[in-house]
Amino acid sequence: MKVLIADDDPQLVRALRITLAAHGYEVIAAPDGAAAIALAAKAHPDIVMVDLGMPRLDGVEVIQALRGWSTAPIIVVSGRTGSGDKVDALDAGADDYVTKPFQIDELLARLRALSRRAGAASVPPVITFGDVVVDLSRKTVTRAGARVHLTPTEWRILEFLARHPGALVTRQSLLKDIWGTEQVADTGYLRLYVSQLRKKLEADPGRPAFLLTESGMGYRLLADPA
Structure with a gap:
């Protein structure tokens, strides 16, 4: 199962890469929104994890772009706790929302749930x-x-x-x-x-x-x- 992490926090990405790899996930990462869209188009991840506050296109813009061609489950992992941010992300096409800081067991459970929904094929961009x-x-x-x-x-x-x-x-x-x-x-x-x-x-x-x-x-x- 290939997971794309779109986040500009290198320490978090490094920690997630180690943890997810230990649980059998293949991890690819992008440091900003534009890179995330380009990498998703090239690598066709099974699940996408998106932070909302990223440079070069924010998380909602990334979700909207991906939803133009991909049915891959999208989970937002963000420090923004406001209900408005959650609604905007979900309305844009996100499937789930986890607030930072989070428990890794909870994140893994969310990923397992999304993995079961990741069978639907994505259309090329x-x-x-x-x-x-x-x-x-x-x-x-x-x-x-x-x-x-x-x-x-x-x-x-x-x-x-x-x-x-x-x-x-x-x-x-x-x-x-x-x-x-x-x-x-x-x-x-x-x-x-x-x-x-x-x-x-x-x-x-x-x-x-x-x-x-x-x-x-x-x-x-x-x-x-x-």
């Missing part, structure tokens, strides 16, 4: 299809090297499909993710937005090769192999 590159971490889309402007709703649809490359995504799933309820009636807006995405991303929008409609069910994004 960059998805490609044809001449299109979708960067889920930076939330950017390029086609043939040129930046493609998407509306917020177009991006959310593409992002949802890109997080499930090759899989059938039902209309109900998209409607719930974008509009917040399974009861939202499909009044044609979803088809309209997908049509707009095809015009921007497909070579022949009338005969799409990547953004496919599964009749009566939903949509599928055929991405290049990772």
